[in-house]
Amino acid sequence: xxxxxxxxxxxxxxxxxxxxxxxxxxxxxxxxxxxxxxxxxxxxxxxxxxxxxxxxxxxxxxxxxxxxxxxxxxxxxxxxxxxxxxxxxxxxxxxxxxxxxxxxxxxxxxxxxxxxxxxxxxxxxxxxxxxxxxxxxxxxxxxxxxxxxxxxxxxxxxxxxxxxxxxxxxxxxxxxxxxxxxxxxxxxxxxxxxxxxxxxxxxxxxxxxxxxxxxxxxxxxxxxxxxxxxxxxxxxxxxxxxxxxxxxxxxxxxxxxxxxxxxxxxxxxxxxxxxxxxxxxxxxxxxxxxxxxxxxxxxxxxxxxxxxxxxxxxxxxxxxxxxxxxxxxxxxxxxxxxxxxxxxxxxxxxxxxxxxxxxxxxxxxxxxxxxxxx
Amino acid sequence: xxxxxxxxxxxxxxxxxxxxxxxxxxxxxxxxxxxxxxxxxxxxxxxxxxxxxxxxxxxxxxxxxxxxxxxxxxxxxxxxxxxxxxxxxxxxxxxxxxxxxxxxxxxxxxxxxxxxxxxxxxxxxxxxxxxxxxxxxxxxxxxxxxxxxxxxxxxxxxxxxxxxxxxxxxxxxxxxxxxxxxxxxxxxxxxxxxxxxxxxxxxxxxxxxxxxxxxxxxxxxxxxxxxxxxxxxxxxxxxxxxxxxxxxxxxxxxxxxxxxxxxxxxxxxxxxxxxxxxxxxxxxxxxxxxxxxxxxxxxxxxxxxxxxxxxxxxxxxxxxxxxxxxxxxxxxxxxxxxxxxxxxxxxxxxxxxxxxxxxxxxxxxxxxxxxxxx
Numbered sequence: 001x002x003x004x005x006x007x008x009x010x011x012x013x014x015x016x017x018x019x020x021x022x023x024x025x026x027x028x029x030x031x032x033x034x035x036x037x038x039x040x041x042x043x044x045x046x047x048x049x050x051x052x053x054x055x056x057x058x059x060x061x062x063x064x065x066x067x068x069x070x071x072x073x074x075x076x077x078x079x080x081x082x083x084x085x086x087x088x089x090x091x092x093x094x095x096x097x098x099x100x101x102x103x104x105x106x107x108x109x110x111x112x113x114x115x116x117x118x119x120x121x122x123x124x125x126x127x128x129x130x131x132x133x134x135x136x137x138x139x140x141x142x143x144x145x146x147x148x149x150x151x152x153x154x155x156x157x158x159x160x161x162x163x164x165x166x167x168x169x170x171x172x173x174x175x176x177x178x179x180x181x182x183x184x185x186x187x188x189x190x191x192x193x194x195x196x197x198x199x200x201x202x203x204x205x206x207x208x209x210x211x212x213x214x215x216x217x218x219x220x221x222x223x224x225x226x227x228x229x230x231x232x233x234x235x236x237x238x239x240x241x242x243x244x245x246x247x248x249x250x251x252x253x254x255x256x257x258x259x260x261x262x263x264x265x266x267x268x269x270x271x272x273x274x275x276x277x278x279x280x281x282x283x284x285x286x287x288x289x290x291x292x293x294x295x296x297x298x299x300x301x302x303x304x305x306x307x308x309x310x311x312x313x314x315x316x317x318x319x320x321x322x323x324x325x326x327x328x329x330x331x332x333x334x335x336x337x338x339x340x341x342x343x344x345x346x347x348x349x350x351x352x353x354x355x356x357x358x359x360x361x362x363x364x365x366x367x368x369x370x371x372x373x374x
Numbered sequence: 375x376x377x378x379x380x381x382x383x384x385x386x387x388x389x390x391x392x393x394x395x396x397x398x399x400x401x402x403x404x405x406x407x408x409x410x411x412x413x414x415x416x417x418x419x420x421x422x423x424x425x426x427x428x429x430x431x432x433x434x435x436x437x438x439x440x441x442x443x444x445x446x447x448x449x450x451x452x453x454x455x456x457x458x459x460x461x462x463x464x465x466x467x468x469x470x471x472x473x474x475x476x477x478x479x480x481x482x483x484x485x486x487x488x489x490x491x492x493x494x495x496x497x498x499x500x501x502x503x504x505x506x507x508x509x510x511x512x513x514x515x516x517x518x519x520x521x522x523x524x525x526x527x528x529x530x531x532x533x534x535x536x537x538x539x540x541x542x543x544x545x546x547x548x549x550x551x552x553x554x555x556x557x558x559x560x561x562x563x564x565x566x567x568x569x570x571x572x573x574x575x576x577x578x579x580x581x582x583x584x585x586x587x588x589x590x591x592x593x594x595x596x597x598x599x600x601x602x603x604x605x606x607x608x609x610x611x612x613x614x615x616x617x618x619x620x621x622x623x624x625x626x627x628x629x630x631x632x633x634x635x636x637x638x639x640x641x642x643x644x645x646x647x648x649x650x651x652x653x654x655x656x657x658x659x660x661x662x663x664x665x666x667x668x669x670x671x672x673x674x675x676x677x678x679x680x681x682x683x684x685x686x687x688x689x690x691x692x693x694x695x696x697x698x699x700x701x702x703x704x705x706x707x708x709x710x711x712x713x714x715x716x717x718x719x720x721x722x723x724x725x726x727x728x729x730x731x732x733x734x735x736x737x738x739x740x741x742x743x744x745x746x747x748x
Binding site: 154155156158159161163165167206208209210212213214215224225227228229231235236237238239240242244246247248249250252254256257258259260261279280282336337338 | 529530532535539541580586589598599603605609610611613616631632633634654710711
C-alpha cells in the first residue's frame with residue numbers, strides 16, 4: 001500500500017499542512033526558490049485560506065483536515081510539510097508515514113520525548129524520511145558561527161549566553177497550555193537549546209530552570225518567561241539562556257571562549273539579516289549576513305534526500321534531543337530542583353525507550369501529601 | 375580615645391591600606407581630582423612599593439601592616455581606604471573604626487554576612503562612617519541606566535542578562551580559596567548582582583547557581599565560572615548572569631522590558647568609556663560615555679559625608695546585601711539546590727542577626743553519613 005516517491009521524478013511534490021503565519025510568510029513562498037520541490041496540495045480547515053492561498057500559489061488540490069487521508073492517498077504528494085500546532089505534529093506525521101509519505105516537520109518535533117520517539121519509529125517502520133525544520137541549520141551566519149567555535153577560533157568555548165524574547169498577543173496559539181506545546185520554551189527557547197548543542201557539539205548533562213509570570217492574563221496557561229542554566233560535559237562548559245513571551249524583541253547569543261568571544265545579534269531571525277561580531281585577542285570584526293530565504297534550503301535538502309535516498313539532517317533524533325532538554329527544564333522549573341540528564345545519542349535508543357516507559361516522577365511537593373484516591 | 379575628624383578641616387586625610395593593582399592604577403591617582411580629600415599615609419608590607427609610591431605621591435607617612443595602629447593613632451589620618459585582600463577587610467575596618475578613623479572599603483565589603491554585620495555594628499558603635507567603594511554608583515552611564523529603567527522607559531523590566539568574564543593568571547590573589555574571598559563571584563559577579571539589585575530596586579527572593587571548572591590548575595582553590603538565576607519579587611522579574619576567571623574579556627549587561635531593551639557594553643569597566651544602547655519601539659539610540667575617573671567621585675562623596683555628617687551611600691548595608699546573595703549562590707552551587715532568601719532591609723537587622731546565629735546548614739550530601747566524631 002505505501003507508495004514511495006519515485007527516484008526518476010526530478011521534483012518532490014509537497015502538501016503543506018496547516019496554513020498559519022509561518023506557512024503563509026515563509027513556507028509557501030519558499031517553493032519558488034526550491035528547484036527540486038513543488039507545492040502540490042494545501043491542507044487547512046479554513047476554506048478562505050485554502051481558496052486565497054490556492055489561487056495565489058496555483059494549487060488546485062485543497063483539503064480539509066478531515067480529508068487528510070484523501071490528500072495522502074491522492075498520488076499527488078510525496079511529502080508533507082507540517083506547520084500545525086505543536087501537539088498535532090505526532091498524529092499528522094505518523095498518518096503521513098503510514099501512507100508512505102515523507103515528513104518535514106516544524107520544530108519542536110513534538111511535545112514529549114515519547115511522541116518524538118514514536119514518530120521516529122513509525123517513520124523508520126514505514127521507510128519514509130523524517131526531518132525537523134530547523135531553518136538555522138541552513139543559515140550561513142549560524143553555520144559560520146558553529147565552524148568558528150568548533151574550529152577553535154575562540155580557544156576553548158567556556159560560556160554560552162542567550163536571550164530570545166518577544167511580545168506574544170492574547171489569542172496566539174503559542175500561549176496554549178504546555179500539554180499542547182505552548183509557551184516560550186517550545187517556541188523560542190528551543191532555538192537557544194539547539195544553538196548551544198550545535199555550537200558545543202554536545203548534549204547537556206544537568207539543567208536547572210526558573211519560570212516567572214508577570215501576572216498578565218495572557219499567561220494563565222503557560223509561563224511568561226523561563227531562564228535556564230545547562231551544564232555540558234567534559235571541560236564543564238556552562239550555558240545560560242532566557243526566553244519570554246512578555247518582553248520586547250531581543251534575539252541574541254554569545255559564546256565566550258578562552259581567547260575571544262562571538263556575538264550573534266540578531267541571532268534567530270528569518271525576517272532580517274543576521275549580524276556576527278567576533279572579538280579575538282582584543283580585535284573585533286563585524287559581519288552582516290544579508291537576509292536570505294532560510295526555508296527554501298530546507299526544502300531543497302529534504303527533497304534531495306528523498307530523491308537520492310540519503311538520510312536527512314536535522315533528523316528526528318535532533319528534534320528529540322531538544323525536546324528532551326525542554327522537558328527536563330520544565331521538570332526543573334516545576335520541582336524547583338536541578339535535573340540530571342542521561343547521556344544521549346541515537347545509539348542509546350533501547351535505554352531511552354526503557355527510561356520513557358518508567359512512570360513519570362511526581363512533583364516533590366506532592367510526595368508527603370495524602371495518598372491519591374484509587 | 376577615638377579621635378573624630380574635625381569638621382573645620384577642609385580636606386579629609388586618607389591612608390590607603392594595601393598597595394596592590396587597584397590602589398596603584400586607580401585609588402592613588404584619584405586624589406589629584408578629589409578636592410576635599412588628601413592622601414596622607416600609605417600602608418603596605420612591601421618596602422619597595424612604600425618607597426616608590428611614597429615618593430611618587432609625596433607621602434612621607436609610610437607604615438607596614440604591623441604598624442597599622444601607629445598609622446591610625448598618628449593624628450595624620452581621618453579615614454582609611456581599604457584595598458586589601460577580601461578576607462582582611464573586616465579586621466582592618468574594625469581596627470580603624472575602634473581608633474575613630476572612618477572607613478572606605480573596597481568591594482566585597484567582606485567574605486561573610488557575619489563579617490559585614492560586625493563591621494557595620496563596630497562602625498556604628500565607634501561613630502565612624504563606613505562606605506563600600508562601589509565605583510559604578512558614581513559612574514554616569516550606570517546611573518543613567520538605572521534612571522532609565524526605573525523611570526519606565528523600557529516599560530516594565532522583565533529580564534536582566536549579564537556576562538562578566540576575564541582571564542586571571544596563576545598567582546593572582548583573586549584565585550584565593552573562597553574562605554578568603556577568592557573566586558569570580560566575590561570579585562566580578564558582585565558587579566552583576568549590584569547592577570541588577572539597583573536596576574530593579576529590589577532584593578532577590580530565590581537564587582540558583584551552577585559552578586564549573588575547566589580543570590586548569592589555576593582553579594584548584596576556587597571555581598572557574600559561576601552562572602546564576604535570581605528571582606525578584608512582585609511581578610516576578612528574573613535575572614541571569616555568568617562570571618568567569620577562565621574566559622576572554624566580556625563586560626556586558628542587558629535589561630529587557632515590555633517596551634524595549636537596554637544594553638551596556640562595556641558595562642563594568644573603569645579603564646575605558648562605557649557604551650549604552652537603548653532600543654524602544656524598534657528605534658535604537660547609542661551613546662558612548664567618555665572614560666571618567668570613577669574613584670575620585672567616591673573619595674569626594676565619602677569625604678563630604680565625613681565633613682558634613684551625612685550618611686554615606688553605598689553604605690555597609692549595600693555591601694552586606696551583595697555578600698548575602700553571593701553566599702546564597704555558593705550554598706546553591708554546593709548543594710545543587712535553589713536557595714530561598716528572606717526579605718531583607720536594614721530594618722530587619724534583629725532578625726538577620728538572629729538568623730546568622732543559627733548553625734550553618736550542612737551540605738545535603740553529608741546528611742545521611744555517619745555522625746561526625748566528637
